[in-house]
Amino acid sequence: MDNFFKHESSYVDEGCVIGKGTKIWHFSHIMSGCQIGEDCNIGQNVVVSPGVVLGRNCKIQNNVSIYTGVRCGDDVFLGPSMVFTNVINPRSAVSRKDEYKDTFIRRGASVGANATIVCGHTLGEYCLIGAGSVVTKDIPPYTVVGGVPAKLIKEKCSREEAKQMQEIAWWSWDTELIESRVDDFKLPFSEFIRKYSRNCQ
Numbered sequence: 001m002d003n004f005f006k007h008e009s010s011y012v013d014e015g016c017v018i019g020k021g022t023k024i025w026h027f028s029h030i031m032s033g034c035q036i037g038e039d040c041n042i043g044q045n046v047v048v049s050p051g052v053v054l055g056r057n058c059k060i061q062n063n064v065s066i067y068t069g070v071r072c073g074d075d076v077f078l079g080p081s082m083v084f085t086n087v088i089n090p091r092s093a094v095s096r097k098d099e100y101k102d103t104f105i106r107r108g109a110s111v112g113a114n115a116t117i118v119c120g121h122t123l124g125e126y127c128l129i130g131a132g133s134v135v136t137k138d139i140p141p142y143t144v145v146g147g148v149p150a151k152l153i154k155e156k157c158s159r160e161e162a163k164q165m166q167e168i169a170w171w172s173w174d175t176e177l178i179e180s181r182v183d184d185f186k187l188p189f190s191e192f193i194r195k196y197s198r199n200c201q
Helices: 159-168 173-179 182-186 189-196
Strands: 070-074 104-106 143-145 153-154
Touching: 159 189, 173 182, 182 189
Parallel strands: 070 104
Antiparallel strands: 143 153
């Protein structure tokens, strides 16, 4: 018996790995060879292509096609009708399946509705891509970008603070520990880091 939910209008091909608690909604197609983590939510009219990897607790909104070469970490949000590519210069008359480029969406990143992610780039941890943006280069962790092409709007913290947050890695704590320290997540970055960074103790 499957340990995930699939709406009767959706298709899940053989050879997929789908984690416990994941929900796949109307008219979606999960293709063979992809891996979907636990507790993901796959919205309406979503395609997940062969070789795609989605981490745990990813939220994929309606009308998103995730093409071969895309790898998402845990807690990634992909907004409605956002777009991936996997070939730089596609031509109908030229097969370029051996030229697919990898795109990495790191833990906690959020991509706004109707944004386009040009292939071959990395979206850093907890970055935020504004709705309608076109991403044409790597996006640093903990930043907010937007526009066509996407440009830096704001850094949520300094590069050094971002590095320290990676070292703290609070997301690897067990659930009980996180719940016991939930108020600390309301602290400014600098105070949170001061409290939990090994370099600051």
